[in-house]
Amino acid sequence: MSEAYFRVESGALGPEENFLSLDDILMSHEKLPVRTETPIPRLGTFFLDRSGGAESDNAIPEVSLLARIPARKTTTPSGPRGLGAPRHRARCPLRLVVFQEAGPRALPSCTRRAQREVGWLPVLRRLERGDLGPSCPGCFGSFELNIHLPSPGSKLELPLWLAKGLFDNKRRILSVELPKIYQEGWRTVFSADANVVDLHKMGPHFYGFGSQLLHFDSPENADISQSLLQTFIGRFRRIMDSSQNAYNEDTSALVARLDEMERGLFQTGQKGLNDFQGWEKGQASQITASSLVQNYKKRKFTDMED
């Protein structure tokens, strides 16, 4: 019961995220639709070829098209840093897919020139994940790819952190659109009955993400913030009641449709309930094993796969 580990709290509901909060980092990983206002040239990124030399289209979904271009570099005299662009450097704008996780069949073979579809999600994940272990040793390659983001006006989905970083109030690089659940249509649904909505499915950080969305100076900001508040007010009672009354039972059904913030709230309520019940049973003075220790004993040397 005496917990000595206190994680850094989320700041997302306030004006700024907390830099060190893991919750906020995860929240800001969620995507929102944006529109580019200017070309972004030469977005070369270094990364290792994860799929090795496999030419087939059955790439791991996570691997973007870019990684499947063979590691051999063809040097061209125009390469700025002596690194050549691969021979299929796009001269015509690449058509960017609005995100679905590119499935294996969605990745055209790298020799196909027609309409190259580049999923940004894998690239961006790599940028921030640094998770670049090769699937087959010896198939490493690192290379620079010249991508040009297409003509302004293209629609993309970018993670919140990137959108925040590139956004300014003159909208020189990109402009941000509201995700559907924060738009008029869904706001009406929420105002009708907030309890029926599965907020976990609607992007598990509904409130946090919605609050940070206000940074993008949308004309609908006032309505969005009202909607967030009213939605919470509508749902809060049920969360409080259920968390205070579910003792020693399986609560998965109760939390299934709650977003992360609400789940945190539910957990706090449960803790209060359990502590009180413990006290009533006279367990308040009982020394217990630390939960940290119990978890380690369960895990021992388990090597978690990345």
Add this chain to the structure above:
Amino acid sequence: MGNGLERRKNGGREIDQEDGLRQVLEEMKALYEQNQSDVNEAKSGGRGDLIPTIKFRHCSLLRNRRCTVAYLYDRLLRIRALRWEYGSVLPNALRFHMSAEEMEWFNHYKKSLATYMRSLGGDEGLDITQDMKPPKSLYIEVRCLKDYGEFEVDDGTSVLLKKNSQHFLPRWKCEQLIRQGILEHVLS
């Protein structure tokens, strides 16, 4: 870093991900170098159109940095908690998962805490990591959860802590063993 963080959030401390960290740092280095070169080109070559690109890479660098720092900080929070919940001597199983720097940090923290505790309560100091729950009696009933061996009690006699044996022992001696999961406090 996205996936790694997800796991860590759900509790526990994984093996020090030195390899993953190294790759992130390498990637950051690469991004930085590209930006350096592009900044030069933008300034001297008049390529102002590269600025969005530079900004893009910069955002990625900041993101990588944030994830790395938050990860390491979270580990420290858990290590600190170990001092309070487990004790001042960590078992090898846990030490295996810590980097040398983290071990050093733990030792510093231990020392700080010990210095502070010595400064309390007059000459003897005060062990504030004891009696985390209000004690009701000097002696408590405990049951042994796993074989531990000989355990010396204050008056020189020793008890054999064998699995499932029960004993009536001074509270202050047992507290740590209970927290470590070796004994169980039995309420009468």
